[in-house]
Amino acid sequence: AQQSGATMDRTLVTYEIAQDVAILTLNRPEKRNALSDHVIDDLESGIAQAQGEARAIVICGNGDHFSAGLDLAEHAARTPIEGVHHSRHWHGVFDKLEQSAVPAFAALHGAVVGGGLELAAACHVRVADETTFFALPEGTRGIFVGGGGSVRAGRLMGVARMTDMMLTGRSVDARQGEAWNLCQYVVPAGEARAKALELASKAAQNAPMSNYAIINALPRINDMGRGDGFFVESFVSAMTATSPEAEARLRAFLEKRAAKVARPE
Template sequence: MVYQNLLIENRGPIQYIVINRESKLNALNKDTLFELHIALGDALHNNTVGGVIITGAGPKAFVAGADIAEFRSLNVNGARALAHENQRNIFNVIENFSKPVIAAINGFALGGGLELALACHIRVASDNAKMGLPEVTLGLIPGYGGTQRLPKLIGKGKAMEMILTAEMITAAEAYQLGLVNYVVSQDGLTAKAEEIMNKILKNAPLAVAGAITAINAANNDAHGFDTEIVEFAKCFSTADAKEGIAAFLAKRKATFTGK
């Protein structure tokens, strides 16, 4: 597929998905969301892709929100369909992606942009980043998981404050709250995201996928411990687990094949 709103770049096993609407501060219009859905599916099924880094084009914004102009014609049913479709096809897909997904937040991450980052497994921010969920200033609320994922990361009270006041926070504040894992210079953002990703990619891919499933179950499933047990047991059917155990006992480095 030829993308009009995304840039796709493969650097070894790492695939970059760049939201490429710099003149619009990378706002998520319907065409960009559709392309993102396709790109995620391609990355998931591409055996040469070990992990994904999502970022925005230019130095000003990761994603500055949804394209509000597209909201003008929505009614209740249209809004319900929009939120349901994009939650299912994009934000939930990212959260449950079996390969690691890192958000490299380069500037503003507002509204749907912050929700996109929240869906990723790990977040790294540049020191100029600002984050917030300003939907109530439009008479709306977050519709792509913001009310669900933000409290799980930073606690209910602070999430309430961010959402109800609609105020932005700095990268430093986001780090203190546990919203982002690291804050680095703009110039160092890509390198830090790749450093984390490369550490993950040294490990057994099927075990990484199982760990993602089990960790997500702690938030989304009343039977999280049961999910962990299932995923733990499944590892013992893999060649990677046999290799990892054998390598440990032989005091050598493991060679994982993803099988």
Template sequence: MYQTIRTELTDNIFFIYINRPDKMNALNQQVMTELALAVDEIYTNNEIKSAVITGTGEKAFVAGADIGEFLTVSAVQGAELAKKGHVVFKRIEDSPKPIIAAVNGFALGGGCELAMACHFRIASANAKFGQPEVNLGLIPGYGGTQRLTALIGKGKAMELMMTGDQINAMDALGWGLVNHVVALDELIFKAKEILAKIHAKGPLAIARVIKCANAALDKDIDGYELEIEEFGACFATKDMQEGAEAFVQKRHAKFIGE
């Protein structure tokens, strides 16, 4: 079905591999189109409880965009390119099911932006992050100026974007860009370990956590009011009743997503 990505479903976890190792998994328009279709699967396939986005190979998550495609792009086409990227990455960010970025090497430019669109990030020890677009006379175009600033603060984000520098995995951990750093061969195991914990929780509650946390960065939404509404809505679910009863009865809850 796909030519530039690879997918597999294991233990209710949907793995999406950016699969262009000969190009350091660089994003081109075909990758973006296929990634959008794979993200649609996350929304529509009830067997999928969560997802992991990663890269094929041991060198790169996504080492940036396919620059060769930029040589004939006009200003209008450039804006259209960015808009398409924004739509795909916002779908990732707004997914009611958790999506983790497992960053297995270089995450530069569009790769860093893809990782930041995920709900959180874990990185291998050899990972590198950066927004080097200024080296091409460009700026980040897939949400990088906004998400990087939100994640690590304005000062650090502006320095990274204006110098085009890269940071290593441990710096990314210290700056709050990633949640965990592990050895490369432990990366997928770590993702599975975290998601196994999340799968044991109420899926409707998880979706509401995502929705409310995203609202904290949306100027058009009163996140506090949304939290009140979503908190109240939880009380109308079977999952909340099950969770409360399980707690009182000192047993593990069995959530059904209703």
């Protein structure tokens, strides 16, 4: 798939592919990458395209910020039912990212605020550089999250911390964000994209079925009763273990051709 999706020209979300990793870059730096409906549309096509030709996704932002969230300038007067449909549409797009066949890595810097945090939370791994800060100003604006944040960000940091952020408008920096499980890595300023790309490239070498199972089964099993989770695990485990790819990898391991687990550096 060498030329097919490479560096397409999109105004709001650029798309490039390198070594099996699709890189989607939010590209409205002058608006702090505010998420308009057009940005969401472009994200949707980028995610769809990546399914066909990439084995991992990186999402990052141009300029000084990952994303300052919902483009409030676009906040048209809507009837309540229109508001429901608008929120449901965002859910649909972010669901395609979260339930993707391939894992997604968010590279964060600067503002990761409101809808920006909701987008980051729909990725599977989050790498933040030291300039990153997280906030959910919806509470102080008189509104509520509508892009899945109450589900995804709430499950990441827990209800109490999210309540605090929404009630008080509190900002949280990268280190605090790591302690609160809002990101899994903190790197020096400017290095988030490179680190995310490195992790994505590594994950891209896993068996596709393992990756599919990891990103899709783990959150579901966490939502089930324990007994049901064990049952499901046994099916996912048995199905991956009997795939030809697993056989090959296990053989490589037994023949000492595969790396052992290393101590953390």
